[in-house]
Amino acid sequence: MNIDALEQTLQTLVAKPDPEAFLYDLLLAYDLPKASITRLQKGDYNLEKKRSNVVLWKQKLYYRYERHLDLHALIDAVKQDATIARHSPRFLILTDLQHLVAVDTKTQDTLDIALADLPKYFDFFLPWAGMEKQQFQSENPADVKAAERMGRLYDLIQQDNRAFERHALNIFLSRLLFCFFAEDTGIFGDNQFTNAVGSHTAEDGSDLAGYLQKLFRVLALRGRGDFPAFLQAFPYVNGGLFAEDFPVPQFSVKSRKLILECGALNWKAINPDIFGSMIQAVVHDEQRSHMGMHYTSVVNIMKVMEPLFLNELQEELEKAAGNEGKLVKLLDRLYHLRIFDPACGSGNFLIIAYKELCKLEIAIFRELQALNTKWKTAKSGIRLTQFYGIELDDFAHETAKLSLWLAEHQMNMAFREVFGDAKPTLPLQSGGNIVCGNATRLNWETVCPKTPTHETYILGNPPYVGFQNQDDSQKEEIISIFHGFNNFKRLDYVSCWFKKSTDYIIGHIGSFSFVSTNSICQGEQVELLWTYILSKKVEIFFAYQQFEWGNNAKYNAKVTCVIVGVKNTDEIKSKLIYSGESKKKVKNINPYLIDADNIIISPRKKSLSNISKMSIGNVPLDGNNLILNEFEKNEFLSSHANASKFLKKYMGASDFMNSSPRYCIWVLDEQKNEALSIDFIAARAKKVKNFRENGGVVARQYTGISYRFRTQPHQEVQSIIFPKTTSSRREYVPVGYLDENTIISEKALAAYDAESCLFAMLSSKMHMVWLATTSSRMRNDFQYSVQLTYNTFPFPDISAKQKEKLEDHVFRVLDEREKHPEKTMAQLYDPDKMPAALRQAHHDMDIAIEQCYRAKPFTTDEERLEYLFTLYEAMIAAEKKRG
Numbered sequence: 001m002n003i004d005a006l007e008q009t010l011q012t013l014v015a016k017p018d019p020e021a022f023l024y025d026l027l028l029a030y031d032l033p034k035a036s037i038t039r040l041q042k043g044d045y046n047l048e049k050k051r052s053n054v055v056l057w058k059q060k061l062y063y064r065y066e067r068h069l070d071l072h073a074l075i076d077a078v079k080q081d082a083t084i085a086r087h088s089p090r091f092l093i094l095t096d097l098q099h100l101v102a103v104d105t106k107t108q109d110t111l112d113i114a115l116a117d118l119p120k121y122f123d124f125f126l127p128w129a130g131m132e133k134q135q136f137q138s139e140n141p142a143d144v145k146a147a148e149r150m151g152r153l154y155d156l157i158q159q160d161n162r163a164f165e166r167h168a169l170n171i172f173l174s175r176l177l178f179c180f181f182a183e184d185t186g187i188f189g190d191n192q193f194t195n196a197v198g199s200h201t202a203e204d205g206s207d208l209a210g211y212l213q214k215l216f217r218v219l220a221l222r223g224r225g226d227f228p229a230f231l232q233a234f235p236y237v238n239g240g241l242f243a244e245d246f247p248v249p250q251f252s253v254k255s256r257k258l259i260l261e262c263g264a265l266n267w268k269a270i271n272p273d274i275f276g277s278m279i280q281a282v283v284h285d286e287q288r289s290h291m292g293m294h295y296t297s298v299v300n301i302m303k304v305m306e307p308l309f310l311n312e313l314q315e316e317l318e319k320a321a322g323n324e325g326k327l328v329k330l331l332d333r334l335y336h337l338r339i340f341d342p343a344c345g346s347g348n349f350l351i352i353a354y355k356e357l358c359k360l361e362i363a364i365f366r367e368l369q370a371l372n373t374k375w376k377t378a379k380s381g382i383r384l385t386q387f388y389g390i391e392l393d394d395f396a397h398e399t400a401k402l403s404l405w406l407a408e409h410q411m412n413m414a415f416r417e418v419f420g421d422a423k424p425t426l427p428l429q430s431g432g433n434i435v436c437g438n439a440t441r442l443n444w445e446t447v448c449p450k451t452p453t454h455e456t457y458i459l460g461n462p463p464y465v466g467f468q469n470q471d472d473s474q475k476e477e478i479i480s481i482f483h484g485f486n487n488f489k490r491l492d493y494v495s496c497w498f499k500k501s502t503d504y505i506i507g508h509i510g511s512f513s514f515v516s517t518n519s520i521c522q523g524e525q526v527e528l529l530w531t532y533i534l535s536k537k538v539e540i541f542f543a544y545q546q547f548e549w550g551n552n553a554k555y556n557a558k559v560t561c562v563i564v565g566v567k568n569t570d571e572i573k574s575k576l577i578y579s580g581e582s583k584k585k586v587k588n589i590n591p592y593l594i595d596a597d598n599i600i601i602s603p604r605k606k607s608l609s610n611i612s613k614m615s616i617g618n619v620p621l622d623g624n625n626l627i628l629n630e631f632e633k634n635e636f637l638s639s640h641a642n643a644s645k646f647l648k649k650y651m652g653a654s655d656f657m658n659s660s661p662r663y664c665i666w667v668l669d670e671q672k673n674e675a676l677s678i679d680f681i682a683a684r685a686k687k688v689k690n691f692r693e694n695g696g697v698v699a700r701q702y703t704g705i706s707y708r709f710r711t712q713p714h715q716e717v718q719s720i721i722f723p724k725t726t727s728s729r730r731e732y733v734p735v736g737y738l739d740e741n742t743i744i745s746e747k748a749l750a751a752y753d754a755e756s757c758l759f760a761m762l763s764s765k766m767h768m769v770w771l772a773t774t775s776s777r778m779r780n781d782f783q784y785s786v787q788l789t790y791n792t793f794p795f796p797d798i799s800a801k802q803k804e805k806l807e808d809h810v811f812r813v814l815d816e817r818e819k820h821p822e823k824t825m826a827q828l829y830d831p832d833k834m835p836a837a838l839r840q841a842h843h844d845m846d847i848a849i850e851q852c853y854r855a856k857p858f859t860t861d862e863e864r865l866e867y868l869f870t871l872y873e874a875m876i877a878a879e880k881k882r883g
Helices: 003-015 022-029 034-042 071-080 115-129 133-139 141-160 166-184 192-200 208-219 253-264 272-283 285-290 298-320 324-335 348-371 394-419 472-482 495-505 524-534 630-639 641-646 653-657 669-676 679-693 756-762 765-774 786-790 800-818 836-850 861-882
Strands: 054-057 061-065 091-095 099-104 110-114 337-341 387-391 433-436 455-460 510-517 538-549 559-568 575-579 582-586 647-651 662-665 719-723 725-727 736-738 742-744 748-752 776-778 781-783
Touching: 003 022, 003 115, 022 034, 022 061, 061 071, 071 091, 071 099, 091 115, 099 115, 110 115, 141 166, 141 253, 166 192, 166 253, 166 394, 192 208, 192 253, 298 324, 298 348, 298 455, 298 510, 298 538, 298 559, 298 575, 324 337, 324 348, 337 348, 348 387, 348 394, 348 455, 387 394, 394 433, 455 495, 472 495, 495 510, 495 524, 495 559, 510 538, 524 538, 630 641, 630 647, 630 662, 641 647, 641 669, 641 679, 647 653, 653 719, 669 679, 719 742, 719 756, 742 748, 756 765, 756 800, 756 836, 765 786, 765 836, 765 861, 800 836
Parallel strands: 061 091, 337 387, 337 455, 387 433, 455 510, 538 575, 647 742
Antiparallel strands: 054 061, 091 099, 099 110, 510 559, 538 559, 575 582, 647 662, 719 736, 719 748, 725 781, 776 781
16 A cells, blocks of 8 residues: 555545545555455445445445535444444445535544545545554554655666665665654754755755765765755754765765655655664565555564563652662662574664653663752663664675664653753764674674673574575575584574574573564474574573564564573573463473473384384376376276275375275285286386486385385275364364275374274374474474374273274264265365354264363463473383383
8 A cells, every 4th residue: 555645645635526526536545455346336235226326335434425414423423323334335425515424433533524624534435445543553553654756866866877876875865754753843944955955956956966965975974064054054963874974875866856755755754763663665566555464563572572671660669769879779680681693684673662761861860860869850861872783785884773763762762851951962973783794604792792791682583584485695605504413404594593502592691582482482493493492501481472473564474483491401490481461470481382301302203002013195296197087087997897995095195084985006016917908007106107217316216116006005894084284273183083994194194903092182182283393384284294193192091981982073074074075074174164063063073082181171372382392201201110
């Protein structure tokens, strides 16, 4: 949604509103699909069939054009009309094309304006564009508008300066942004920069580059006697922002005009907390239509910082209240803190950290002033040099420094408001120790040196990148950092930050906390990464269990994340687990982020419990030549009726979930000659041989048995099929029984001749929570592992009576499924559509499974998981004792 374009469209719309077309033009302005609006206009979607001046669109709107009635009285009647309410319109809109009154039925917000003022209130109808008003406000319309206009300016400059050096352009944009902000926040005179450009440069833009070059030079000089008075009127800035000479791009009529338009914005309303992220979209045009996608909300940033260091500092302040010595000591501690974000982007975490420390400093000074008049004058001692960052992207690196300067000015104003005085913003001091470089390759101690007198907090939101999606450079970086580790190439890229942070804090006062995908705290990655971390006498001291991380931008893809805080063991005072809105003090937080000992689940070749063996299904390695669809199966049987014994049903996880079995040619070694005498099978075997001959080393080993699957663990007995991949949305993993004539493919897992209690166990919540913890993830799907999940699952030995009870529950679940023959497994186990009786049958089976563990019911998944870890630990110990 382009806000500038929306406002301009609305201005045109209200200038000459057409009674017949106004509503449809309004909907088009908010990017509703043209096809839908056309159908609405034709009457297909309009539920009002009698009155031409009324439109009722289900769940979207009720609209009425009324020239002669009182709109205010009418809107009250419309709100109370049950016929209208039945269709749940989001907006109620009445207009006489001079005025407009509207109600948002979801938020109960109202609008009562002259129609000409509609462009000023464009955000009222943003839900039509998929942007809820509270979401949009969290992004701040001023930020979005600034980013869009700067984006257009960036495009124009690039068009007019094809060979302009990228770094110089980034520097130029940073300087320009500072000037816009400075003239609206008291650093420069009011509109001093924009007025100077408008007054002292030609309309065609031909002399603007030279003017800006001089101005930037003046801003870096204390003595500027050789420059004209209108340039000397600007204050001395320096601080590194204008210290070096960089070329300035050439301008056209359009680009100069756009600079003036940008200057006309109220840059005081730009929020430094998210300033950098929004402006970062300027240089990435593909991101501009998805404003906010890089913005990390303050709420989420605080989830990292509060338990990492802010809560402790706040508690220290509360304890020091009324004690001047303790308050001074706390001030000194603030001045010896270092905040380090080794993947800082455009500086969001550093900016929030700076502002929060300044707020704490103000609170300390207030306490001191109440105790002693000598503290009457208070100026901030917190310096930007306490903030360190590493960022790979050059523009983001420059923006981070700029954003810190802006935040410093903002906090200086806050000091002045509270205490009547503040340290001067100008000249600028160092904009933080922000280094442009690759954090995985740099020595962090060179960037942020460790000293005995400083405590360092490392934090941020590093790049994730699963091992399957890493580029060659990222893979090389993982190799260099984890050389000597077992199977380290399967680690997520974010693991680099955890490893380097661990190494950094060893023997140093400090701790670290990162946002990460939850993958590093589940499945195989736990053993690969956390075995090392926990060996270094550091421990997890707080954790946010998995939650969705992101902001409310329309196109922002949320990621399931965790937050993990790590500290030297001897510095830990307490440990906290956060889950949703709750917080729990615990004895320990293990790498799976639960209250249990530091147990790490290792893969096993044999089940820990006394349950049936489970294995991967049958692997064809055939180029799909031994697999037949329905048509091919019928064609085969029509000409080879006596060869039906070489044909079996074939089912993988997808086939099972969608109730669409395929078929396969199934030949045992002793049937080779008979099978190959059938021309259809011989032709297929020849294609398999060709496929394997042209395959890799493994495939070529099986060219001699091209008439059959590579592996054939199938047994001529009833089997249980279990999907290797399952959606994390499901409450239960669908499990099924197959007859002895159905071959399970390698896309699913198989347990042959298994007892019914295994079906119940695999279907249970107890197993589901273990699966969610020990299996890997691919996006929103669990990737089940036999060795890491099934073989490690702790299931107690149970009596014959308990087995019989479980079998009854299994039959009940199967019976409930059979009542819905029209539905596939995927439909039956869709959490939003699961039949109530089937859900109840599973619930009852859950209770029976849980009674195999203990009599007292489990109340939460956390409780289930903690119990399973305790049992796992006991079973491992018993196994070791047996030898």
